[in-house]
Amino acid sequence: MNTNKSNFKTMKTIFLNINAMKTTKFLLGAVLCFSLFLTSCSDDDDGGTPEQPNEEEVITDVTLTLTNITDTNDVVELKSVDPDGEDGPTAPTITITGNFTAGATYTGVMDLFNSIEMEDITEEVTVTEPDEHFFTYAISGLDISFSRSANDIVRMDGNKLGFETTWVVANNPGTGNITVQLWHESETVDDSNELGTQTGGEPDVDLTFTGVTIQ
Amino acid sequence: MKHFLMGLMLFVFGYHHAQNCNFTLLGEVKDFHDGAAITAANIYIKQLDRYIISDLDGKFKLEELCKGEITLVISHIGCETKTITIDISGDTFKSIDLEHHIEELNEVAVTGNRVVKITKTAQETLLKTETIEQYSHLSLGDALKEVSGVSSINTGNSIVKPMINGLHSSRLLILNNNVRLQDQEWGIEHAPNIDINSADQISVIKGAGALIYGGDAIGGVIVIKPRKIIRKDSLYGKTILGGQTNGRGYHISSSLNKSFQSGWFANVQASLKQNGDFEAPDYNLTNTGVQSQSFSIHTGKRLFESGFELYYSYIDNEIGILRSSHIGNVNNLIEIINSGQPPIIRGFSYDIDNPRQEVTHHLLKATYFKRFKNFGKVNLQYDYQKNNRLEFDIRRGELRNEAALDLELQTHTLLADVNLDSNLNKKMNFGVLLRYQDNFAPNTGVRRLIPNYEKYDFGTYITSEWRINDNLLIDAGLRYDFNRVDALKFYRITRWNERGYNEDFADIIVPPAEGEDFGTDLLANPVFDFHNISASIGVKYDLNSKNYIIANYSLASRPPNPAELFSDGLHHSAARIELGDLRLDPEIANRLSMTYVYTDTNFNLNVDTFYNTINDYMYLRPTGVQQSNRGAFPVWEYEQTNARLFGVDLTLSYDFTDQFNWLNKTAFIKGYDSRDLPLIDIPAFSTFNKITYTNENWYNFSASLQSEWVFEQNEFPDFNFETNNPSTGEFVLLDISTPPPAYHLFHFYSESTFALSERTSLSIALGINNLFDTSYRNYLNRLRFFADDLGRNITLQLKLNY
Structure with a gap:
């Protein structure tokens, strides 16, 4: 039971x-x-091969081309090429082609290029977003009077971008350095001393060309 | 008439009696989990309105029962009362199971606030609801600092990662309602995705003693539990509403709990929080606003013998990162460090601009358990998590509104756990875990920091606990874990060769399909298998009723995480390039700990000591500088060393009078690598002192003044280096190593509770953090290079219990 x-x-x-x-x-x-x-x-x-990263913001080639206003064959080219970008291990190759002619005046134009994506960054900086960018320059050891060209791009705040510049070379040979910086999203920019000053931005380009010669 | 009625009754009774009223019911009352007889159980027979009591063997006998149903209500001290109905149609034997150890088995909350430790011989500290509620407007990492020896590593003041005895990130396991959080915890600026308001109780376990949660808890385990289910018909809730001056923030959190005697329950909880830019004493911390939303639902049916539950939680955090911390290159960093204040200071705003993070986390869990007589409990759990992390940087062009980092991590886990507790003096617990994880990183126009990968985990463990006698308890455990990581990652060929992978890993390169061209990249398919053994043994010895000691040894093993293996890119807030290493081995920790506890009515002391050696400890160290068109960046690489950490954590509480209490928490820790150099990011000596005045007669009034004194960390690795400033042509020192000076802060907190009715009460709390608006920087805040920490903050919080 x-x-x-x-x-x-x-x-x-x-x-x-x-x-x-x-x-x-x-x-x-x-x-x-x-x-x-x-x-x-x-x-x-997410199966299979991931999409290959495209690196649209990288600036691999920076070129400052300075052309004698009276002789277009007299060109000084300051160029830095970093084919694997800012986080690739290869250091940029810096080349300086040509010398300044004492007493001459040059027009400087910047060129920025992304060789990984074959993309023109110059247009992005000068046409699309000039108000978020600002070039500053530094010259040491060279007797050059620097100014932002009259037909340089003018930002909304009245400051010149520093894309097109004028370099008046004194009659004084020597060797020195030229620094080019491109700032992104600066808090303040000021072109009153022509070379340019800024605060709060971060550099998209920060290069120094050493051994530039006036002869 | 009278006679007729009596006659009728006699007839009915007599008829019945003559028919069936000679049956006997033999009953036996036993303990459910171990089958022991329950003596002196009270048995009430409803139909007869009679009581009897079970004998020494747990037996009882009811005679002369009639055919039909009888209802018995069986009760016993310490047991849940049980009502059963028996159909009597002959002599009957009935075995009745009561559960006598309902509290010991941690099954039912007797009061709403009962707190139970998870471990017996590990260094475990519990945070109770009242403490957690004080942090309603803050984060998990802030609340955990209540525990001596727990600090945090911060990115600003809203991204707070807990740190236990100097270890953080992948070395800590965080369990939310028994689900191990899988939320890209490898990242130092990835705070745990948990709403502190969903926690009712938090256990902080130092070291790897709690093997059931994982074998890689080299630093420790944090166990977050939601409100315990009370098995009775009730409906109650809680709403916390608060505001604060610093950040001009508000927060609201509400929960509603409904439970039934039948075991069904449903809880819902939701929180909303917003802050604008925070303030340091001297300036605004631009772009440090936070916005957070979360909710959770918890429902199921829980009886003693079986139950199931469903839990779902969702959290969405949007966190602004100090604008000034996004930097371009090393010279930019030097300028900011030397200037002593952030370069970008704007007016107050609630807007959250780039750089910022937006992280959403879904967690879904289903469990079922069943308890078997004389055996124990079997628990089955499935959980699913989906974590989506978006990090927005300062970007150019059309990409400015696109996330630079986009990671979607999905995790499925199956867990089976068997807990043999039929013998309370010799418990055993074993289980199996299966986990599948998938990380997907879409193309964002920036090289992926973490590649796409799939991860498979298998784990199995056994733990046991023996009570040798009234004073001595021993526990031990063993665990094995297998992990496989299967990744697909694009490497830049120059980086691949620079790492030397072309020699060691040539066989893992995936050739492009026909018609495809990877250009300067190559695709690699690293697959790594790791076998990890972990173990723990501990002893608890009661010296007498006031003193006990516990000692524990644990072995833990942690395989490298995705960041350690695969990192490959520029980290903006640190202005450094971080490189993982495919050759890393798991790190193995041996931790010895010893705790002494003294408990008395007015004096309590807890001393935790530990010595932790970690072989192949993985860490980042700077190895050089890399040039680019954007300037120079320091390169930090993951390396391995044999580290050792040791320290003492002290907690002391003394009641001077019934009304005045003094609480002290002091933590001392040292950490060195194999060359006797100090480890980076080790918390400095700190001591907290709090005087609390309590007066229960004034609406439970309490007020406390707290001093937080953090010393300068004078032992740190010197990772400073000199770098050329191209603008000036001079070499300048990048000081990223020197810790900031010591600081001493004071905080005030007071609270009162008013009973609005029998079941509702209102608590009002006023707090002032950093009372004297002291400027300071914390060594363990990664944004210390850029800005001071928070200034004074006045908080007001209303809590309504109903």
């Missing part, structure tokens, strides 16, 4: 378990559906 009773009890337990299992199954199903729903929210299929 006791056996009977415990059998009955076991049956009841099983029945209860089935009930509990049904609930559990239902809930597990619901959870799985919900996770599938969440999973399917992922916009991309």
Whole structure:
């Protein structure tokens, strides 16, 4: 008799378990559906080869071309090429082609290029976003009178961008350095001393060309 | 008439009696979990309105029962009262199971506020609801600093990563409602995605003693538990509303809990928080606003013998990063450090501009458990997490509104756990874990910091606990974990060769498909397998009723995380290039700890000591400078060393009178590498003293004054170096190593509670942080190079319990 009773009890337990299992199954199903729903929210299929990174903001080639206003064949070119960008291990190659002619006046024009994506950054800086950028220059050891050209791009705040510049070379030979910096999102910029000063920006370009010669 | 009625009654009774009223019910009351007889259980027979009591063997006998149903209500001290109905149709035997150890088995909350430690021999500290509520407007990392020996590593004041005994990030496990948080915790500026308001109780376990949660907890484990389920018909809730002067912020958090005697329950909780730019004593911290939303739902049915629950939580944090911390190159960094204040200081704003982070985290969990007689409890759990981290940098062109970093991490985990507790003196716990993780990084126009990868984990563990006698308890555990990482990553060929991978890993290069050209990149498919063993053994010995000591040894093993393996790029807020290493081995920690606890009515003392040696400890160290068109950047590489850390954490509480209490928390820690050089980012000696005045008669009034004194860290690795300033042509020193000077802050906090009705109460709390508006910088804040920490902050908080 006791056996009977415990059998009955076991049956009841099983029945209860089935009930509990049904609930559990239902809930597990619901959870799985919900996770599938969440999973399917992922916009991309991440199987297979990832998309190759495109590096649109990198400036690999920086060129300052200075052309004698009276002799277009008299060109000084300051160039830095960093083919693997700012976080690649290769250091930029800096080349200085040509010498300044004492007593001459040059027009300087900047050129910025991304050789990884074959993208012209100059346009981005000068046409699209001149108000967020500012070039500053530093000249040491060279007797040059520097100014921002009359037809340089003027920012909304009245400061000249420093894209096109005028370099009046004195009759005084020597060797020195030229620094070019391009600032992004500066808090303040000021072109009143022509070379330019800024605060709060971060450099997109920060290069010093050493061994530039006036002869 | 009278006679007729009596006659009828006699007839009915007599008929019944004559038919069936000679049955016997034999009953036996037993303890559910170990089958022991329960003596002196009170059995109430409803139909007869009679009580009987079980005998020494737990047995009882009811005679002369009639055919039909009888209802028994069985109660016993310390047990949950049980009502059963038995169908009597003959002599019957019935075994009734009560659970006598309901509290010891940690099943049911007897009061709403009962706190139970998870471990027996680990250095564990509990944070209770009242403490957590004080941090309602802050973050998990802030609240955890209540524990002596716990500090934090910060990026500003809103990104707060907990640090236990000098270790953080991947060396800590964070469990939210028994789900291990998978939220890109490798990153130093990735704060845990948890709303502090969803926590009811937090356990901080120093070291790797809690093996059931993972074998890689070299620093420790943080276990966050939601409100415990009370099995009775009730409906209650809580709303916290607050505001603060610094950041002009507000926060609101509300929860509602409904439970039924039948075991069903449902809890919902939601929080909203907003802050604008914070202020240092002397200037605005531009672009440090925060906006956070979260909610969670918890429902299920929980009985003693079985139960299930569903839990879902969502959090969305948008955090502004100090504008001045986004820098261009190393000279830019030097200028900012030397100027002593951030270069960009603007007026107050609630706007959150770039640089900023936006992180969303979903967590979904389903569990089912069943308890078996004379055996224990089986628990099954499935959880799913989806973490999406977007980091926005200062960018040029059309990309300015696009995230520079976009990572989507999805994790599925299955967990089966068996807890054998039928013998309370010899408990055993074992289980299996299966986990699949997928990280997806779409193309953002910036090289991926972390590549796409899939990760497979398998873990199995066994832990056991023996109570040898009333004074001595021993526990031990063993765990094995297998991890496989399968990644697909584009390397720049120049970087690949510079790392020497062309010699060591040539076989993992994936050739481009036909018609494809990777140009200056190559695609690699690193697959790494790691086998990790972890173990723990501990002892707790009660010297007498007031003193006990615990000692624990643990072995933990942590494989390298994705950042350590794959990092490859420029980190703007640090102006440095960070490089991972595919050759890294797991780090293995051996930690010895010893704790002494003294408890008395008016004096409590807790002394935690530890010695942790970590072989192949992974860390970042500067190895040189790299030139680019943007100027120079220091290069930091992940390296391995044999580290050792040791220290003492002290907590002391003394009641001078019934009303005045003095609390002291002091932490001392040292860390060295294999060349006896100090480790970086080790917290300085700190001591907190708090005097609290309490007067229960004044609406539970309490007021406290706290002193926070953090010393200068005088042992640090010298990672300074000189670099050429191109504008001046001079060499200048980049001082990124010297810790800031010591600081001493004072905080005030007071609180009162007013009973509005029998079931509702209102608490009002007023706090003033940094009372004297002291300017200071914290060694463990990564933005210390750029700006001071927060100035005075006055907070007001209303809490309504209903």
